[in-house]
Amino acid sequence: xxxxxxxxxxxxxxxxxxxxxxxxxxxxxxxxxxxxxxxxxxxxxxxxxxxxxxxxxxxxxxxxxxxxxxxxxxxxxxxxxxxxxxxxxxxxxxxxxxxxxxxxxxxxxxxxxxxxxxxxxxxxxxxxxxxxxxxxxxxxxxxxxxxxxx
Amino acid sequence: xxxxxxxxxxxxxxxxxxxxxxxxxxxxxxxxxxxxxxxxxxxxxxxxxxxxxxxxxxxxxxxxxxxxxxxxxxxxxxxxxxxxxxxxxxxxxxxxxxxxxxxxxxxxxxxxxxxxxxxxxxxxxxxxxxxxxxxxxxxxxxxxxxxxxxxxxxxxxxxxxxxxxxxxxxxxxxxxxxxxxxxxxxxxxxxxxxxxxxxxxxxxxxxxxxxxxxxxxxxxxxxxxxxxxxxxxxxxxxxxxxxxxxxxxxxxxxxxxxxxxxxxxxxxxxxxxxxxxxxxxxxxxxxxxxxxxxxxxxxxxxxxxxxxxxxxxxxxxxxxxxxxxxxxxxxxxxxxxxxxxxxxxxxxxxxxxxxxxxxxxxxxxxxxx
Numbered sequence: 001x002x003x004x005x006x007x008x009x010x011x012x013x014x015x016x017x018x019x020x021x022x023x024x025x026x027x028x029x030x031x032x033x034x035x036x037x038x039x040x041x042x043x044x045x046x047x048x049x050x051x052x053x054x055x056x057x058x059x060x061x062x063x064x065x066x067x068x069x070x071x072x073x074x075x076x077x078x079x080x081x082x083x084x085x086x087x088x089x090x091x092x093x094x095x096x097x098x099x100x101x102x103x104x105x106x107x108x109x110x111x112x113x114x115x116x117x118x119x120x121x122x123x124x125x126x127x128x129x130x131x132x133x134x135x136x137x138x139x140x141x142x143x144x145x146x147x148x149x150x
Numbered sequence: 151x152x153x154x155x156x157x158x159x160x161x162x163x164x165x166x167x168x169x170x171x172x173x174x175x176x177x178x179x180x181x182x183x184x185x186x187x188x189x190x191x192x193x194x195x196x197x198x199x200x201x202x203x204x205x206x207x208x209x210x211x212x213x214x215x216x217x218x219x220x221x222x223x224x225x226x227x228x229x230x231x232x233x234x235x236x237x238x239x240x241x242x243x244x245x246x247x248x249x250x251x252x253x254x255x256x257x258x259x260x261x262x263x264x265x266x267x268x269x270x271x272x273x274x275x276x277x278x279x280x281x282x283x284x285x286x287x288x289x290x291x292x293x294x295x296x297x298x299x300x301x302x303x304x305x306x307x308x309x310x311x312x313x314x315x316x317x318x319x320x321x322x323x324x325x326x327x328x329x330x331x332x333x334x335x336x337x338x339x340x341x342x343x344x345x346x347x348x349x350x351x352x353x354x355x356x357x358x359x360x361x362x363x364x365x366x367x368x369x370x371x372x373x374x375x376x377x378x379x380x381x382x383x384x385x386x387x388x389x390x391x392x393x394x395x396x397x398x399x400x401x402x403x404x405x406x407x408x409x410x411x412x413x414x415x416x417x418x419x420x421x422x423x424x425x426x427x428x429x430x431x432x433x434x435x436x437x438x439x440x441x442x443x444x445x446x447x448x449x450x451x452x453x454x455x456x457x458x459x460x461x462x463x464x465x466x467x468x469x470x471x472x473x474x475x476x477x478x479x480x481x482x483x484x485x486x487x488x489x490x491x492x493x494x495x496x497x498x499x500x501x502x503x504x505x506x507x508x509x510x511x512x513x514x515x516x517x518x519x
Contacts, residue, residue: 016384047235048204050239051385053243054245054319056426057405059318060328065351067206071238071389087398131250134294
């Protein structure tokens with residue numbers, strides 16, 4: 001059971017990276033993997049997901065507003081099925097993300113880690129580190145002044 | 151009653167051609183790209199996403215371009231577009247405690263765990279026009295500093311909650327579906343989930359004015375900005391066929407926790423009450439106004455005297471939507487010839503009756519009395 005959980009958690013982490021990949025990054029990475037053949041089980045389709053927040057940040061859910069999401073399902077020759085649900089309207093990106101998800105589940109996991117995920121992770125980490133450092137530079141310490149008696 | 155008219159096709163077509171040319175302006179001036187709008191008019195894009203109730207920067211930028219920068223028209227376009235797409239479902243509720251923070255301030259505690267970061271803010275600017283910007287001046291690199299990786303930051307309201315000094319957030323009722331005013335027409339009284347959805351889509355100017363009215367005494371709530379945070383949050387969607395919640399990517403959100411004056415009763419010790427605001431993108435004024443009005447609209451639930459417009463749920467929620475409002479106001483421009491003819495006939499007849507009374511009949515009535 002825990003092994004299944006662990007695998008699911010790993011796959012979710014992979015999907016999180018794929019969701020933030022740019023389409024050109026995925027095109028390049030899939031080419032590096034020799035453009036593996038796949039079959040579309042569900043053609044890429046754009047729709048909406050209602051984004052929910054919580055009252056007070058931690059209470060009962062409410063509907064905030066919708067976001068565009070594109071999904072795709074593909075199957076590779078070795079039989080694995082890959083899914084993608086990604087923000088935005090890029091069908092090519094959803095297809096390639098689903099393909100990467102399928103390949104990651106199969107024999108090519110290591111190659112997907114190296115050619116697809118590592119470069120995107122690297123870029124995201126660099127961008128986030130820069131943003132964090134820029135944000136940290138705006139850290140503020142306010143002092144309260146004692147009001148004199150007049 | 152509105153009676154349809156026919157005709158005018160050629161004039162309408164030509165008016166639209168003229169409109170498109172006006173949008174473009176002088177062809178010698180370079181055309182705006184969607185990327186330019188998305189990045190350099192980011193707050194306009196954020197507002198269109200929030201009030202258009204559609205998170206998609208590129209579409210919001212397109213709507214702004216098509217609407218010549220008329221944001222309510224752009225919001226209308228975004229709302230119309232969303233009706234063309236199927237809905238896959240609803241996301242898992244986002245967890246703003248896990249936000250990757252780019253701005254976080256509190257007006258209630260100067261030293262709070264995780265600290266305060268100003269981030270990109272108009273606060274403390276001098277509001278002087280910058281002539282250098284007109285020239286497209288070179289930009290100084292933003293400063294960087296160590297210690298940015300503070301991890302998740304607790305909410306200010308969590309800190310107050312530890313000592314029981316503030317009311318807890320209402321918990322979800324697992325049997326009650328989350329209200330959705332895009333599926334079921336709004337009914338009164340509305341629950342808080344529906345009110346917040348309405349306010350999230352509501353016009354920033356309308357909510358700003360209402361929030362301001364509570365500060366000026368029309369239903370005082372004694373608010374403090376407990377915390378405002380801006381940053382990126384991951385959105386997850388439970389996809390049946392995958393079997394678990396799939397991460398969709400990250401969205402930018404602004405959250406406002408308003409801390410308001412106490413409530414207590416014979417059975418409960420006094421504690422702070424709360425108002426909540428959440429918006430797509432960086433929409434701080436909107437999130438704050440939303441939180442103020444959310445708190446005001448809780449007057450009934452908190453047993454406060456209902457006396458001000460901002461406490462009147464039906465008044466607020468029925469007039470907050472600028473797409474509905476602009477539709478009804480602007481429809482007055484459309485031909486109302488038949489309506490108006492009926493009014494003309496009526497007013498003429500009334501005038502004839504008055505004139506007839508003045509010239510003879512009225513004195514006779516007097517004599518009769």
